[in-house]
Amino acid sequence: MFTLAIHPAWPGIRSGVCLILLLCAGFLHAAQPAPASWFPDAPTFRHYIWAVQPCPGCTALDAQPRWTRMALRAGLSEVHFKRAPDESGGQAYSVAPNVVVLSPSALQLAGCQLAFLIGHEIVHIAQRHFDEDAIALSVYSGKPAYWTRHGEDAMQLADGNFGLALKLSPLWQQQEREADWLGTLLAAQVCGCSLEDGALAYFRHDEQSGGGIAAAHAPATERIRQLLPFTESARRLMALAPLR
Ligand SMILES: [Zn+2]
Numbered sequence: 002m003f004t005l006a007i008h009p010a011w012p013g014i015r016s017g018v019c020l021i022l023l024l025c026a027g028f029l030h031a032a033q034p035a036p037a038s039w040f041p042d043a044p045t046f047r048h049y050i051w052a053v054q055p056c057p058g059c060t061a062l063d064a065q066p067r068w069t070r071m072a073l074r075a076g077l078s079e080v081h082f083k084r085a086p087d088e089s090g091g092q093a094y095s096v097a098p099n100v101v102v103l104s105p106s107a108l109q110l111a112g113c114q115l116a117f118l119i120g121h122e123i124v125h126i127a128q129r130h131f132d133e134d135a136i137a138l139s140v141y142s143g144k145p146a147y148w149t150r151h152g153e154d155a156m157q158l159a160d161g162n163f164g165l166a167l168k169l170s171p172l173w174q175q176q177e178r179e180a181d182w183l184g185t186l187l188a189a190q191v192c193g194c195s196l197e198d199g200a201l202a203y204f205r206h207d208e209q210s211g212g213g214i215a216a217a218h219a220p221a222t223e224r225i226r227q228l229l230p231f232t233e234s235a236r237r238l239m240a241l242a243p244l245r
Contacts, residue, residue, distance in 0.1 A: 036076030036127070037190065039238075040183065043076055044128060049135050049152035051097040058086030059102060068101075071120050071187040075127035084108065095122040097131035097152060113194035114203040120184030120191075128183075130176045134169065141168045173217035181224055182231050189235035193242030196235045200228050 033043065062082040072080040083102045092107040101122045107115060125131070135155035136146045142158045142165065149155060159165050181200060188194040204221040218224070
């Protein structure tokens with residue numbers, strides 16, 4: 002198991018609101034739908050194989066049509082959703098290669114905040130941040146990028162290795178910025194959510210979150226500041242949203 006996005010992979014040094022668990026099965030690379038014109042192309046680096054990992058107590062969630070439409074706009078034909086039994090994994094996280102897990106409290110969020118949260122996780126999957134991490138961990142460890150075909154092998158390089166976490170921290174924060182702004186735009190185009198009603202309202206719940214040594218996430222106040230330039234882009238895409 003490996004955490005990418007928001008919760009601590011190394012207890013006490015990473016914090017935030019969602020996380021990516023980099024778990025999963027060998028990924029079949031089926032043809033994917035074309036993403037929205039503004040959405041970045043999928044990465045071309047090689048796919049690692051991710052073993053199936055349990056999600057204790059999780060139950061399947063029927064995807065709401067808007068969740069599926071956000072995935073399609075990100076170029077993904079298939080994303081699976083699960084409900085976590087509690088808040089122990091954070092409010093939302095992604096599991097490689099294509100699972101989003103939501104906590105009970107996440108499912109109680111206002112519509113646009115939940116749309117942002119799901120959009121954020123979909124971006125991690127679409128941009129294959131878990132494969133990117135596996136490559137980075139390998140290279141920073143002095144190994145060839147593809148010394149193993151299995152993602153877990155690469156992720157285990159980070160176990161207990163604080164120095165490696167420090168090296169990866171800038172990459173994690175870059176991935177979070179990408180997930181924040183692209184997730185905001187997915188929520189705008191598909192769900193008609195403004196930046197204010199989605200990401201900003203979500204981060205204002207806890208402006209003290211994030212930050213710290215080797216953190217995957219910048220403080221919430223910094224994430225808000227980084228999103229403000231996308232206010233107008235979100236507003237324009239909102240005009241394309243179906244009537245709610
Ligand atoms: Zn994230």
